[in-house]
Amino acid sequence: MELVTIIVPVYNTSKYLNKCLDTLLAQTYENIEIILVDDGSTDNSLEICKSYAEKDKRIVVISKANGGSSSARNVGLDAAKGSYVGFVDSDDYVDGDFVSLMMEAIEKYDVPMAQISRDEINEDGTKRDDICTPPKEDYMISSKEQLRELLLHRGDCSYCTRITRKDLFDGLRFPEGKLNEDFYLMINMLPRIEKFIILPSQGYHVFYRLGSNSRSEDARNNFSRVFTDCVDNADYVMKVVEKSYPDLKKEALRFNLFQRLEYLLHIPIRQMTKSDNYYLSVVKYVRKHYFSQMLNPYLTFKNKIYLCLLGAAPRTVRVVHARLKGWDY
Numbered sequence: 001m002e003l004v005t006i007i008v009p010v011y012n013t014s015k016y017l018n019k020c021l022d023t024l025l026a027q028t029y030e031n032i033e034i035i036l037v038d039d040g041s042t043d044n045s046l047e048i049c050k051s052y053a054e055k056d057k058r059i060v061v062i063s064k065a066n067g068g069s070s071s072a073r074n075v076g077l078d079a080a081k082g083s084y085v086g087f088v089d090s091d092d093y094v095d096g097d098f099v100s101l102m103m104e105a106i107e108k109y110d111v112p113m114a115q116i117s118r119d120e121i122n123e124d125g126t127k128r129d130d131i132c133t134p135p136k137e138d139y140m141i142s143s144k145e146q147l148r149e150l151l152l153h154r155g156d157c158s159y160c161t162r163i164t165r166k167d168l169f170d171g172l173r174f175p176e177g178k179l180n181e182d183f184y185l186m187i188n189m190l191p192r193i194e195k196f197i198i199l200p201s202q203g204y205h206v207f208y209r210l211g212s213n214s215r216s217e218d219a220r221n222n223f224s225r226v227f228t229d230c231v232d233n234a235d236y237v238m239k240v241v242e243k244s245y246p247d248l249k250k251e252a253l254r255f256n257l258f259q260r261l262e263y264l265l266h267i268p269i270r271q272m273t274k275s276d277n278y279y280l281s282v283v284k285y286v287r288k289h290y291f292s293q294m295l296n297p298y299l300t301f302k303n304k305i306y307l308c309l310l311g312a313a314p315r316t317v318r319v320v321h322a323r324l325k326g327w328d329y
Contacts, residue, residue: 001031004099004163005082008090009072010049011039016091016207017048024088025056029099034059035076036090040066045090070174070181073159077169086163088204095203102163105197109140112165113196115156118204128208132156139198143190144245150183151237151251152298153258157186161204168192180229187237191244223271227263228278234259253289254298257307260286264310269322272315286311 006024010017024034036049036059046063053059064075073087084103088094102114117134119127132155141149149155159182172188174181234256241252260282272279286293286307293299293307309317322328 001029002084002103003031003033003082004029004084004086004103005033005035005076005080005166006086006088006099007035007037007073007076007080008088009037009039009069009076010041010045010090011066011069011072012041012043012045013090014041014043014045014048017045019093020088020090021048021052021059023093023096023098025052025058026096027094027099028097029103032058032099033080033082035079036061037072037076038063039068039072040064068176070176070178074173074176077166077173080166083166084163085166085169087159089160089206091207092160093205093207095201095205097201098203099163101199101201101203105138105199106163106165109138109197111140111196112168112193113162115162115196115198116204117198117200117202118156118158118161118206119202120206120208122208134200134202135198137200139200140195141198142195143193144248146196147187147190147237147241147245148248148251150186151241151248151255153255157183159185160206162196164189178229179226180233183233184236187233187240223266223268227259227266230259231263231282250296251298253292254296257286257289257293257296257299258303261303261307261310264314264318265306267318269315269318272318283311283314 008020008024013020021034021036024032034056036053038046038049038061046061049059049061053061060079062075062079064072069089076087077085084106086099086102098116102116105114106112117132119130122128146155150157168189172185175184178184238252238256241248263282264286267279274280290308290311294304296304299307
């Protein structure tokens, strides 16, 4: 059995950490190394990690100054001894056959990566609608097809739902100080992969809680980091497509415009000023691509209407919308 390293970045998740670690220790695939990277927690998360390490020799604890999830993942990658690597967020949990199903698929199909399906669970225990529809049976996907699915917002780029051969990370790491980091790394790794397998089992369970990095209750104050990172990644993937996958250019343009639509729909109105150069560049891009967006087969009619209106008078449209909704802007 190949050694599989599971890396768990930990930051102030003491309320959820026990459940996460219990499900990892219950894996039917026993040849695992579990690296817990405490990212400068200020609660008792580090103490919980150490207590689990005392009970099971497969657990390694690393403590570091706070640097974000990507930084913690990268530290774990540097320390990993396994031939294969997986990631689990410390407030999520997994099924007992999470590792075994993917390792069996990697061997069966002779691929360097396997992806399991996931579901999302609310804080009250109810199941949310699936973001990514699980396949009905094992599904082999090429790297180009995976890129296309990501550009159409149908694919899963999370490294938490997959096990990856470690050498695919050689020279690649998660971008630090960014959100949407999995997408960036996936785009850079895909050229190294001919194909991989997607499994139908929803063996990874995302605990959807407000207050996590990308789901803050105070969306106004956390806006710029989330949505600007997504726009920057859209620009980056467009360059990749133009260089290596030119026949996916319409899908990439759709992705770029959609990410900018999300930006314009969420930016606080008070930031929509002539002194904000990033905001102005987003509006300029939308206006520049008016005709191509209207002809793009992958944008919905609703997408096109919103892009048209926001490109013409973004602040006015947002103010009118807020007034109609009775929102404070």
